[in-house]
Amino acid sequence: MSKRHSQKHKIDRRMGENIWGRAKSPINSRPYGPGQHGQRRAGKMSDFGLQLRAKQKLKGYYGNITEKQFRAVYDEASRRKGNTAENLIGLLESxxxxxxxxxxxxxxxxxxxxxxxxxxxxxxxxxxxxxxxxxxxxxxxxxxxxxxxxxxxxxxxxxxxxxxxxxxxxxxxxxxxxxxxIPEFSDVPYPVQMEPALVVEFYSS
Structure with a gap:
């Protein structure tokens, strides 16, 4: 069993979004990142930064999945026929x-x-x-x-x-x-915008 290294509320604050749509999320009252620099104005993010953020948000949403496990799911999605982003969501929801x-x-x-x-x-x-x-x-x-x-x-x-x-x-x-x-991406009730296409770009770049 993998160990959760960060609390779910920390993931919310780091992403700046209430990614599970929960009423108790600290983002509802503190809509900025954690730490002493959390309230600084964010600069424009690079393409790589956007891709990394999309990957971390999707991986974090599913809880205790490690990077190794998440990468294995992506690899299987890329081997399957069809759209890799859709395959990725289908595998995660399965x-x-x-x-x-x-x-x-x-x-x-x-x-x-x-x-x-x-x-x-x-x-x-x-x-x-x-x-x-x-x-x-x-x-x-x-x-x-x-x-x-x-x-x-x-x-x-x-x-x-x-x-x-x-x-x-x-x-x-x-x-x-x-x-x-097996659901399509549009079927999945994510409370926030997920961008699996950016996750595919992250791993394929």
Whole structure:
């Protein structure tokens, strides 16, 4: 299990955006970067800087993914037929922890990884504890019966902070979610603008 080196709120402040759309984000009250130089006026960013920022924002959004893991996802996306940027988003959204987060079984992407790692999730009736497990269209993801009364799960499902995306068929009462299809970039409910094309430019330059 990879170690999270920076808190999620630090990622928000570093990017200058509320990248998960959460009400508790410090960006809502302090819309500038952290540290003593955080309020300085930002200069114009280079093309490389824009590409790096796009990569860091997309990688940071999915929680505890390391650079090595993220690069491996990109490499697979580039090998597949079609648009690499679209493939990249499809692969990221197919991760089990991403599906658990989208289904609102947990409140954050960070909690989703831990929730999966601790064995609270089944895929097609079998327990899976690997957050990066690739979910396929038609797969049914569910919270184990023993875990369904956890406060974390109940609070997340009742939260009005996020909606279910169209590519998941969620039964909140049964705590199951069917991954109906691999989404396109335009289908994914990012609270802020993501730029996967710039991520592709970053790795291909």
């Amino acid at each position: 991760r089990l922890d991403a599906v658990v987060y989208r289904a609102k079984f947990v409140p954050t992407v960070f909690a989703a990884r831990q929730f999966v790692n601790h064995g609270h999730v089944k895929v097609n009736g079998k327990r899976v504890n690997i957050a990066s497990y690739r979910v396929k269209p038609g797969d049914v993801v569910e919270v184990r019966e023993k875990s369904r009364n956890m406060a974390l799960v109940l609070e997340a499902l009742q939260s009005g902070e996020r909606d279910f995306p169209d590519y998941l068929d969620v039964d909140a009462k049964a705590m199951t979610a069917t991954f109906t299809r």
